[in-house]
Amino acid sequence: MLSVLKVEARKLNRSLALVLVVAAPTLIGIFAFFNITRMDQPGPWEQWLVTSVGIWAFFMLPMSVTALTALVAHMEHGPRSWDHLRALPVARWKIYAAKAICVLALIVAMTALNLVITYGAVSLAAVVKPSIQPTGDPELLKVGWLLIKVLVAGLLMIAIQLWTALRFASFVPALALGIGGTFFAVVATSAKQGVFFPWQMAVNVMGEGWRHDTALALGGGLGAVVLILAIAHLARREVL
Numbered sequence: 001m002l003s004v005l006k007v008e009a010r011k012l013n014r015s016l017a018l019v020l021v022v023a024a025p026t027l028i029g030i031f032a033f034f035n036i037t038r039m040d041q042p043g044p045w046e047q048w049l050v051t052s053v054g055i056w057a058f059f060m061l062p063m064s065v066t067a068l069t070a071l072v073a074h075m076e077h078g079p080r081s082w083d084h085l086r087a088l089p090v091a092r093w094k095i096y097a098a099k100a101i102c103v104l105a106l107i108v109a110m111t112a113l114n115l116v117i118t119y120g121a122v123s124l125a126a127v128v129k130p131s132i133q134p135t136g137d138p139e140l141l142k143v144g145w146l147l148i149k150v151l152v153a154g155l156l157m158i159a160i161q162l163w164t165a166l167r168f169a170s171f172v173p174a175l176a177l178g179i180g181g182t183f184f185a186v187v188a189t190s191a192k193q194g195v196f197f198p199w200q201m202a203v204n205v206m207g208e209g210w211r212h213d214t215a216l217a218l219g220g221g222l223g224a225v226v227l228i229l230a231i232a233h234l235a236r237r238e239v240l
Contacts, residue, residue, distance in 0.1 A: 021109050039132050058203045061202055062178065115140070153219030
């Protein structure tokens with residue numbers, strides 16, 4: 001399994017995946033920087049950092065997952081290398097499991113960078129405009145824990161996107177699913193049923209009460225089950 005993971009890591013290193021990992025959280029950092037510099041009064045650290053988490057969970061995470069899973073899948077679909085991979089003396093499930101692990105690792109890296117870059121953007125804005133120096137404690141551990149919950153709740157969405165991207169040779173189904181899911185999550189934000197919609201689960205953990213608990217349990221628990229089923233299913237059939 002370790003050798004398969006090393007091969008996948010080398011493939012990703014030669015792709016645009018690392019560019020995406022940096023670009024997505026950087027966009028949020030740029031937004032935070034210019035949004036803060038237009039303020040006249042300082043705000044608390046927590047306000048800026050939690051706002052960044054909200055943007056990540058609400059829009060940037062779903063779109064990043066859509067792009068990343070399509071990119072990872074296209075590395076094999078494009079050159080039609082699935083036949084070669086599946087003919088190797090390696091259990092097929094290990095190939096798909098390695099891809100899933102790499103995708104999850106990149107998403108974790110993006111999420112961590114979101115916090116780091118936003119913190120840096122806010123600090124830079126305070127240097128440029130000292131009058132808006134954020135007040136209070138950044139409470140990085142608290143914000144970091146919130147990001148972990150966002151990741152757990154988003155696991156179901158990640159599993160569905162990865163399953164679709166690897167299942168179909170064309171990138172259209174995965175992109176259509178991701179864009180459509182994000183669209184309905186945005187336009188139906190306040191819907192009570194949204195807590196059961198995979199593309200809304202990540203943002204629902206930012207609240208409290210039953211929506212928080214439901215999104216966390218379904219997103220993480222069901223997400224893990226779906227990811228395992230996806231790997232088992234893909235290992236047993238051909239790519240169309």
